Amino acid sequence: MGSATKTLKKTMAETADRHALYQASVQNSEFELEFIETTFKELTGRDPRSMREDFCGTAITACEWLKRHKDNTAIGVDFDREVLDWGREHNVAKLTSDQLSRLELIEEDVLTVNTPKMDVIQAFNFSYWFFQERKTMIAYLSRVRESLVDDGLLFLDVFGGSECYQTQKEKRKVDGFKYIWEQAEFNAVTNELKCHIHFHFPDKSKLKKAFSYTWRVWGTREIQDILEDAGYSTSIVYRQKFDEKTDEPLDEYIPTMEGEDYACWLGFIVARP
Ligand SMILES: C[S@@+](CC[C@H](N)C(=O)[O-])C[C@H]1O[C@@H](n2cnc3c(N)ncnc32)[C@H](O)[C@@H]1O
Structure with missing residues (x-):
């Protein structure tokens, strides 16, 4: 049971x-x-x-x-x-x-x-x-x-700022979960940035790549x-x-x-x- x-x-x-x-x-x-x-x-x-x-x-x-x-x-x-x-x-x-x-x-x-x-x-x-x-x-x-x-x-x-032009992860606590902003890939020639939003929860479960974007950093x-x-x-x-x-x-x-x-x-x- x-x-x-x-x-x-x-x-x-x-x-x-x-x-x-x-x-x-x-x-x-x-x-x-x-x-x-x-x-x-x-x-x-x-x-x-x-x-x-x-x-x-x-x-x-x-x-x-x-x-x-x-x-x-x-x-x-x-x-x-x-x-x-x-x-x-x-x-x-x-x-x-x-x-x-x-x-x-x-x-x-x-x-x-x-x-x-x-x-x-x-x-x-x-x-x-x-x-x-x-x-x-x-x-x-x-x-x-x-x-x-x-x-x-x-x-x-x-x-x-310099942090736009690099890969990095940033975590922030929100009510009841953690928000993670990931700059996963950056192309230093084209300025193309691939980023994801992930969410982490108190029970240790994760919602990975809840949102993904490919942008040019203008x-x-x-x-x-x-x-x-x-x-x-x-x-x-x-x-x-x-x-x-x-x-x-x-x-x-x-x-x-x-x-x-x-x-x-x-x-x-x-x-x-
Ligand atoms: C990052 S969300 C933005 C949501 C909201 N505006 C905000 O401030 O958080 C991006 C949205 O843009 C839409 N989108 C992307 N390219 C588009 C286009 N060419 N025309 C209309 N919508 C588009 C996507 O479907 C998505 O819902």
Whole structure:
């Protein structure tokens, strides 16, 4: 009886939901949306109301956007039906009928999608780094520019520093599990980076390669140059601040082109059409 129970009992990794773990460990919609709202107001003098979330995955950020103001509208774009369906079941299902009426989820490639002109288009968690060819990046950013209203803004995130250009593993404790970010292979000629997200659980079970990405590590200046080629009038870099005494990164981003030799830093690029 005892051994039968043992064989039937599933490990935490076997019962885990990788999208729920991703949302809990990687995404911080509230912080991102606050940054978007504050920066948009500073740069345009008004509040943004329409937002398109490219590479939206579970569309958690689009859903949260709808809750922040009764006139906010959102479009989420992702070409993967499985992740969109998960988002519909777990995030969209929690919206009120009014919020739901202001949301559109589109299952399509961001390179071909056609949407009305938006105040904000955002592509976070480095997903636009899937595009490895300069001409594809220009094509994507040009289409985005055409989908922004005249005083609209594009928000991208970036990371930099010597640690982007090497293999490494980074572990972080989250409520009830460990999140592991692995940069598994780096090509020093092409800047191609293969990375994985793994989750480890208190019962010692592991969900290996829950997510895998192959990106090109683009330099911040390179992306600014491409934005210029794609017709944007300006782009501003907001770099993460560091504590002056401890050198620990802070949750504060400042517009600056100054970067000490940080091993790893996060930032945003905000571009105007
Ligand atoms: C790293 S997740 C990003 C999720 C979320 N935006 C975030 O901030 O964490 C990347 C998502 O991009 C989607 N994706 C990758 N290439 C795409 C493309 N060309 N068009 C649309 N979606 C794409 C994948 O299906 C995946 O759901």
